[in-house]
Amino acid sequence: MAILALKSRPTEISPDADKSGPIELVRYVCAIGAMQSAAAIPRVVPITHCGPGCADKQYMNLAFYNGFQGSGYGGGPVVPSTNASQREVIFGGADRLRELIESTQLVLDADLFVVLTGCIPDLVGDDVGSVVRDFQKKGVPIVYAETGGFRGNNFTGHEAVTRAIIEQYVGPWDGVREQGLVNVWSLLPYQNTFWRGDLEEIKRLLEGIGLKVNVLFGPDSAGLSEWRDIPHAQFNLVLSPWLGLSTATLLEERVHQPFLHIPVVPIGARQSSEFLRQVAEFAGLPSERVEAFIKSEETRYYNYIDGFTDFYSEYWWGLPAKFAVVGDSAYNLALTKFLVTQLGLIPAKQIVTEDPPVEHRDAIRAEFRNIDHDVSVEIDFIEDSYQIHQSIRNADFGHKPPIIFGTTWERDLVKEMKGSLVEVGFPASYEVVLSRSYVGYRGALSLLERIYSTVVSHSA
Incomplete structure (x- = not known):
């Protein structure tokens, strides 16, 4: 697994922090x-125009050593690549790309091909748009999407891909809106280790209050028919601190489609019920069905929690009191909110790692400062990873061993601190993830099982 990358923007650990040089133990990949x-879209195949090994590194980092999620229909070893060499650097790679697209059509059965560029074609100036438009005609x-590594990380690349599909593939809006239909823009596929199960739970919750859902990514998506249906939705739901906002803004400008932005991905009964009521109010849904669904879900949830309280009351003296979260802003915020408001744990250190755009950082800070009515959290x-681990070492965890919600990169640190680790993000090389979810009512129960099984097994 690659462990070094160039910094695209300075960190904010302190005013005096080093603002150049390599990043140790990276927590994302490049834009391609x-x-x-x-x-992650059913029956879509990416075509990469990049140097040899680039595509394989992206797959191995994101989809293999991150929960061992697998390649799916069009990912992993399926992905065609030009494997651009010195020849393409000198003479350009447009002809090589054209040849690859032609041969890919003969070999692979796909509903849509997405051409992504790497550093080489973006630096030498290959006119990829012209090549792709010839095939579109x-x-x-x-x-196609321009995703050279110097353009940003895979969060940036994700927004470029969604924009490309909307602008180049989704047809014009015919003015018809379907009431009760919502497009969901939320967690980043594959980067988020649990994205498949989480999107499944989000879709289940929204359907439970009477909405029809274009979830767009993953096994619960209908594929390209959902993407073509995007302009007809009543509204877009952006369920994350910032990822998806540019897509929703594009659709607002392009087809005058309103959007609802909810920064906190819901975990547990309190957040999930609040989330559903917000969405229902925006969508104009009748409250009777919404409240009936919420009551049913809360009854089931608290029935399991009632059983959990016997364990919690018996072992409270040996359980962690303070925690740290190291990860992208979406899961960091969601976990912190859940652990504080529903478990009563105390936040010791929250570190956001995906390098969110500067223009969104104040809004992210504001959400953490409003974790609960009497809890405000300052984030870094x-x-x-060297700076991250130093920051955690310097945090005050009290007299009990800490519990860290982080990644495989924190394993040695947690052993050093004699704490417990729950891997919740990239890379998660000691987790095998199929359909597990940590969001919603049901995901929260799975998360509780994972947290306290880890703690108990550590103390044994």
């Missing part, structure tokens, strides 16, 4: 990693 976002379902934006 968005090939996995394309592969022939009726080939294909789009840090990408370098």
